[in-house]
Structure formats: C-alpha cells, structure tokens
Amino acid sequence: MVLILGVNFNEHKLVKKALETFYALGPAKSERILAKYCIHPRAKVGTLPPKTVTALTAELSTMTIENDARKIVQDNIKRLRDIGTYRGRRHAMGLPVRGQRTRNQTETSRRLNRVERRG
Amino acid sequence: MSAPNSLRCLLRPSAAVPRQIAAATWTPSPWIAPFSTTPGAGKAGTTPKKNVPKPKAAAPRGVGMNPTGKKQSMKKFKKAQGAKTAKPPLPGERKAMRKRIQLSNNNALPVEGLAELEPGTMLNPKNIGTMAALPGAMQDNLRSLEAFKATQFWPMFRQPATLIRSETVDLMNRMQSAASKKETLRLVVTGERITGKSLLLLQSMAYGLQNDWVVINIPEAQELTTACTEYAPIPDTDPVQYMQNNYCLKMIQAIRKANASVLSKITTAYSHPELPQNIPINSTLLALANAAKEPESAWVVFQALWKELMRKGAARPPVLFTLDGLPHIMKVSDYRSPAFELIHSQDLALVRLFSDVLSGATSLPNGGAVLAATTRGNAPRSPSMDLALAQREAEQAGTELPKPEPYFKGYDLRSEEVLKTVSVMKLKGLSKVEARGLMEYWAASGIFRATVDEKAVAAKWALSAGVVGEMERVNLLTMHP
Numbered sequence: 001m002v003l004i005l006g007v008n009f010n011e012h013k014l015v016k017k018a019l020e021t022f023y024a025l026g027p028a029k030s031e032r033i034l035a036k037y038c039i040h041p042r043a044k045v046g047t048l049p050p051k052t053v054t055a056l057t058a059e060l061s062t063m064t065i066e067n068d069a070r071k072i073v074q075d076n077i078k079r080l081r082d083i084g085t086y087r088g089r090r091h092a093m094g095l096p097v098r099g100q101r102t103r104n105q106t107e108t109s110r111r112l113n114r115v116e117r118r119g
Numbered sequence: 120m121s122a123p124n125s126l127r128c129l130l131r132p133s134a135a136v137p138r139q140i141a142a143a144t145w146t147p148s149p150w151i152a153p154f155s156t157t158p159g160a161g162k163a164g165t166t167p168k169k170n171v172p173k174p175k176a177a178a179p180r181g182v183g184m185n186p187t188g189k190k191q192s193m194k195k196f197k198k199a200q201g202a203k204t205a206k207p208p209l210p211g212e213r214k215a216m217r218k219r220i221q222l223s224n225n226n227a228l229p230v231e232g233l234a235e236l237e238p239g240t241m242l243n244p245k246n247i248g249t250m251a252a253l254p255g256a257m258q259d260n261l262r263s264l265e266a267f268k269a270t271q272f273w274p275m276f277r278q279p280a281t282l283i284r285s286e287t288v289d290l291m292n293r294m295q296s297a298a299s300k301k302e303t304l305r306l307v308v309t310g311e312r313i314t315g316k317s318l319l320l321l322q323s324m325a326y327g328l329q330n331d332w333v334v335i336n337i338p339e340a341q342e343l344t345t346a347c348t349e350y351a352p353i354p355d356t357d358p359v360q361y362m363q364n365n366y367c368l369k370m371i372q373a374i375r376k377a378n379a380s381v382l383s384k385i386t387t388a389y390s391h392p393e394l395p396q397n398i399p400i401n402s403t404l405l406a407l408a409n410a411a412k413e414p415e416s417a418w419v420v421f422q423a424l425w426k427e428l429m430r431k432g433a434a435r436p437p438v439l440f441t442l443d444g445l446p447h448i449m450k451v452s453d454y455r456s457p458a459f460e461l462i463h464s465q466d467l468a469l470v471r472l473f474s475d476v477l478s479g480a481t482s483l484p485n486g487g488a489v490l491a492a493t494t495r496g497n498a499p500r501s502p503s504m505d506l507a508l509a510q511r512e513a514e515q516a517g518t519e520l521p522k523p524e525p526y527f528k529g530y531d532l533r534s535e536e537v538l539k540t541v542s543v544m545k546l547k548g549l550s551k552v553e554a555r556g557l558m559e560y561w562a563a564s565g566i567f568r569a570t571v572d573e574k575a576v577a578a579k580w581a582l583s584a585g586v587v588g589e590m591e592r593v594n595l596l597t598m599h600p
Contacts, residue, residue, distance in 0.1 A: 012210070035455035038361075040346045047349070 313588020
C-alpha cells in the first residue's frame, strides 16, 4: 500500500487512475502531473520511488482538489441562491436547473442539486 | 410358476411375511376387472376423472416453491451463474504464456544429415538452399537476446534450424569484410510482411555469437517508444535526453548472458569512478556488466560498457547492434517531457545511441555492424522512413530518386537524417532452390507429407510467390488431402 495525500492505494493500481480518484482531478490534469514527474502512463503505484511519492503528495497539496474544490462549487450555488436567481431557487428545491422537464426522470437533479452539494 | 412359491415355504417366516401380508390384504374392487392396462383405473373407481384433485395441487407446500411462500423470481432476470471454472491466472501468467518460446518438439521427426551451424557456414555460397541447425549453447544465447519470436514456427520441429538463403550469405560476407577492415556495416533490412526480416537478424546474431562478436539486440523497438517503460531525464544534457533505466537493466542482463564468453576475455581500460561499485582497471567486462544490479545505475553501467567496447585498440571484438521494428524509432514517441510536450524518439538516449551508429555519426572503431529491420505487422506510419529507404534503394539501383510530396507535412526530418547514408537490403521471395531446400526439411521433419518434387515445389512456390511466411502458411498450416 502506498500513501498519496493521506489515501492508501493498492500497489497494483495505475498511478493515473490513483490520481483521478481525487475530486476535481481528471484525465487531463493527471496526465500533466505524470509528465511533470516523468512517470510513464502505465506506471503502477507500487513502482514509484518514495521520492516521487512525496513529490506527488506535495504537488497535490498545492492544488485545489477534494474539499477545496467542493467548497467552490457550493459557494457558487450559495451565491446564486442568495441573490435570489432562478437557478439558485431550483438548486434549493432539488429540481432541474437548465430547463429540463420535470414530469419524470429528474433523478440526477434530485441527487445533486442542493445548496450543500456533496459531489 | 409355483416352483418359487413352494421353495419360499422353506424360508424362515419373517423374511416372507411382508410379501404374504401384502398379497393377503389385496382385495380386488368388485366393479373393475382384476387387471387393467390403464394405471389409474383401480384408483379412480366410479368417480369421473375431472373431479379428482390433481396430485400436483395436493402436494405439500414447498415443492416447486420456495419456503417463504413467495413466488420464485423468473429465470430471465436471474443473474446468470456460470459454471465455476479453474481459478483465473495470476498476474503476468497470461503474458508469459503469450511470449513463451518453444524451441523443440519431440513429436517431430529428427532430421538426418542436418548440419549444425558453424562459424563459416553462412559465409559459403555453396550452402545456399540448405538448412542449418542452431547448436544448443547458442540457442540459450539467442533466447536471452530475445532473437526468437513467438510468431515463428519453432515449435513444429525437433530442433531449431534456419534456411541459408542468398541474402544470408550476402549479409554475412558483408559483416565479415566490415569486421576485418574495422569498418561499420550500416544496413536496414526491409521487405514485405513475413519475408524473413527478423529471421535474417537472428542469423546475423547467430553469426556474431559464433565469431566472437559482442552482440547487442533491441528485440522490439516499440518497447522503447510506446511509453510503457520508465524514463527519466539525464541531467546536464542539452537538448534534454532521457534514459530508460529498467529497459537498460534488462538489456545489460541480456548482453551479459549472451556474450559471457567474449566479455570475460576482455579487460577494462578505463577507471569508471561514476559506477556504483569500484571496478578497477584490468577487470573483465563481464565484471563491469555485473555491476548493473539496480535500475538506478543501469544507464551509467551501460555507458561504461559501451565506452569500453568503443575503445580503439587490440583485443576488442567487433560489435553487432541490431534493432527490430525500425519505424517505431522513426517518429515522435508517446513519452511526454515535464513541459508536457511529446518527446521525439531520437531524444531517448538508448535510441539515440543506436541511431548515431546507424547514421554513421559514431563509428564502431573495432569494426562491426549495425542492423535494423523494418516491421510491417504492427508498425506506425512513418512516411519519412519509407521515403528515405526508397531513396536509398533507388541510389543503389542507380535509378531516379523518389521525391518527397511537396504539400505533405507529415515528414520527420530527424528520422530522415538517420537514414541518409545507410544501405538497404530488401528481402523478397525465395528462389526455387531455396524453397526446395526448405520443403525437403519440412518433409524430413514429418510435417509436410507429400513428396517433394519439382512439381510440388513449383506449385507451392507459385502459391506463395516465394515469400517464406506464405510458404509456411501454404504448407504447414493447411490440411493436405
């Protein structure tokens, strides 16, 4: 098991996939991080030297990922609600925001659209 | 009829009781005949069949239903439960299976009179069209150099053997003259699919091993450039070059294994302070190669080894450097630099080393050869390489050079630069003499069952246009009546 930014990863996991488990870190950013530390795209977490692991942790700790990124999204929604926009209200009601119909199939909006948005 | 009953009287009563009781209590119903052909007639009696409750309905609960009383879910929506097979292969097992090289087959007939390969066998034009078996010790060396490929037809024969074709003799003679003149033979083997390019490289390696050359092989160039092995920038290089330590370590181990006898005879002439362990002057090159134990030090050790081999002077053997899959190093690689730009294959240090020798930028001071084979099966498009090779072929033939397309932007100048002055050997089909030699070997091995005569050879030769791989397909992979 290898610890990157406080998360334990299996040694057989691809480094790229391990990085992408963090919120707000997608394929493009992970590819750039790999290139920055000269890690080839098919590298497994177990093959990383300890120096690179600490460097990765340091790099990730400077980025706005996980709770910081979630906070940004929540703040944006809160701002919309506070100034009383339609989008803000729809978020607060857990309904579709962008004009979709609400007769059926609003599962995603019910799950995601709320002021204290989780994911 | 009565005989068994009377005999039963002699038995002890307890054994016979149940049967007798059953016989005594059975009273035929007065309304029906004492015997019937319909099974249910006795039970049904006078009541009509329709009103009789069906035995199925009267069955106790739980038969055909689950104990909870709920209806069983329909099969259609049930998760398919496949039969449990053996446990899945461990990590790496599938790949090992795929890459497995089997070099002998005890079911094949031993070929009588099959000569073993000797140092001069492939130099003699008299041997064209004959087969030569690879000696056992050399098989191990070639195997460690990864000269054999899983796609070749080795598992069908008792012993690995190769056909000596005219191109083989030509190439080996050129290699020999280059070594004797201390020159570098720089050559690209090209040709259509399955024309025997990789096998020609194998033959050259066999020649090198038997004639005390130091043989270095890159079996698949794509392993270097498709971003599947580790890489790291080499400090203090401008433009930045990249080393591939893991691959380098693997390569040094292969060199050490295959050339152990030669390397143990050569001694070092330089001190190498940068090495992880102290290698004093006058220790063997084998000891130097043994210094590579960790990937971190592999590139340094390889450089030291190369420096020693490149030392001009006596007691240094010629070097054979081969690479299979040339198009893979004639393009931008899949690696990315820290600035997120794609790295050109020529910026990878190992590839650079090979290309420098191939282009003639560095020469082998003790003579030798650098051979590259193109590949057609799994090759990326490399217009520059195609153009450069066509131009070299035209130069050799003395015809007009093909020109690059003026509006095409896909050319790669760095690749063209490498192939500016190489010589090209284009492999084509076999001659009929060579085809006959090959087919006779197949017949002697018991795989080809028809008689090998002029007509059969002509037929198969025409079907395959003489291309070796096609001949194998025509003869070995098809059923003959």
